[in-house]
Amino acid sequence: MNTNAKVCPVLTIAGTDPSGGAGIQADLKTFQERYVYGMSVVTSVVAQNTTGVTAVHHLPVTFIDQQLEAVFSDIVPYAIKTGMIASKEMMASVLRYLKRFPELPFVLDPVMVATSGDVLMEEHARDFLVNQLLARATVVTPNIKEAELMLDQTIETTTAMEKAAERLVDVYGAKAAVIKGGHLGETCIDVLYDGKMMTHLESERIDTEATHGTGCTFAAAITAELAKGKTILEAVQLAKLFVTDAIRYQLLLGKGHGPTNHWGYRLKSVPLDVQEVSFDGND
Numbered sequence: 490m491n492t493n494a495k496v497c498p499v500l501t502i503a504g505t506d507p508s509g510g511a512g513i514q515a516d517l518k519t520f521q522e523r524y525v526y527g528m529s530v531v532t533s534v535v536a537q538n539t540t541g542v543t544a545v546h547h548l549p550v551t552f553i554d555q556q557l558e559a560v561f562s563d564i565v566p567y568a569i570k571t572g573m574i575a576s577k578e579m580m581a582s583v584l585r586y587l588k589r590f591p592e593l594p595f596v597l598d599p600v601m602v603a604t605s606g607d608v609l610m611e612e613h614a615r616d617f618l619v620n621q622l623l624a625r626a627t628v629v630t631p632n633i634k635e636a637e638l639m640l641d642q643t644i645e646t647t648t649a650m651e652k653a654a655e656r657l658v659d660v661y662g663a664k665a666a667v668i669k670g671g672h673l674g675e676t677c678i679d680v681l682y683d684g685k686m687m688t689h690l691e692s693e694r695i696d697t698e699a700t701h702g703t704g705c706t707f708a709a710a711i712t713a714e715l716a717k718g719k720t721i722l723e724a725v726q727l728a729k730l731f732v733t734d735a736i737r738y739q740l741l742l743g744k745g746h747g748p749t750n751h752w753g754y755r756l757k758s759v760p761l762d763v764q765e766v767s768f769d770g771n772d
């Protein structure tokens with residue numbers, strides 16, 4: 490084995506989930522599974538689990554700055570992902586680094602509300618995200634609700650998803666936008682627009698409540714693939730396959746919306762009954 494392997498370092502800037510399914514924890518697990526070196530800057534420490542959020546502790550902006558400096562002064566990432574950034578002051582701090590490294594691929598997951606319905610972004614921060622962060626984004630990955638809030642419009646059809654993706658790119662300056670259809674329709678169609686081409690990424694809708702952290706996992710997988718040099722289309726296609734398997738092979742943990750299975754992708758060739766044995770933590 491080559492012990493001097495060179496890997497791509499990748500940075501997530503996001504909030505935490507001590508129960509391990511969403512936020513920074515989901516990002517790092519995804520990075521590991523996609524064979525990139527995961528680094529993380531914490532914005533907010535969140536007391537949450539599969540049933541919801543009970544408390545949030547926002548870190549001071551100066552401390553977020555210090556974490557960013559610690560990372561960038563030592564290991565410059567090949568790609569950056571942002572998740573939960575609660576305030577516009579925090580966003581401004583992150584944007585300073587994004588502007589210092591204008592070539593780095595940047596995946597903006599505009600986290601606003603958790604699967605449980607808890608609010609994770611202050612309302613005043615939304616304008617900053619739309620008017621400042623979007624123009625620097627390589628790919629922005631809103632779910633339908635987030636796209637509606639960002640664009641102040643309703644989205645009820647796939648055609649409306651296409652129009653919304655176009656606005657995020659053509660009007661607000663993101664290089665590409667994927668609107669996730671996890672909450673719409675009989676199949677799960679995500680719509681990708683990259684300024685030239687509209688692509689539908691379709692999967693079957695898996696009948697499950699275990700969808701805690703799907704959005705984080707999807708965006709983290711896109712980030713890992715961009716870091717490795719994949720095109721936006723390739724990165725989003727691979728991420729869609731990865732998150733679908735993470736949802737399909739659910740882990741049966743927690744009392745609420747269970748976490749996704751970050752091993753799902755590589756286990757898909759293993760028969761399901763074998764997996765049930767492997768993932769039963771009691772034996």
Ligand SMILES: Nc1ncnc2c1ncn2[C@@H]1O[C@H](COP(=O)(O)OP(=O)(O)OP(=O)(O)O)[C@@H](O)[C@H]1O
Pocket residue numbers: 511602603604631632633669670671672677678679692693694695696697700701702703704705706707729732733736
């Ligand atoms: N039941 C499902 N079956 C198959 N794919 C799904 C399902 N739910 C969501 N997805 C897919 O998971 C990815 C994430 O989409 P989703 O809309 O769930 O994100 P989100 O709402 O931002 O997630 P989060 O729960 O982290 O806030 C998308 O590719 C979406 O199509």
Ligand SMILES: Cc1ncc(CO)c(N)n1
Pocket residue numbers: 503504505506511512513535537572573600602603604609701702703704705
């Ligand atoms: C910290 C964090 N980021 C994102 C989400 C959305 O899943 C969550 N529940 N928690």
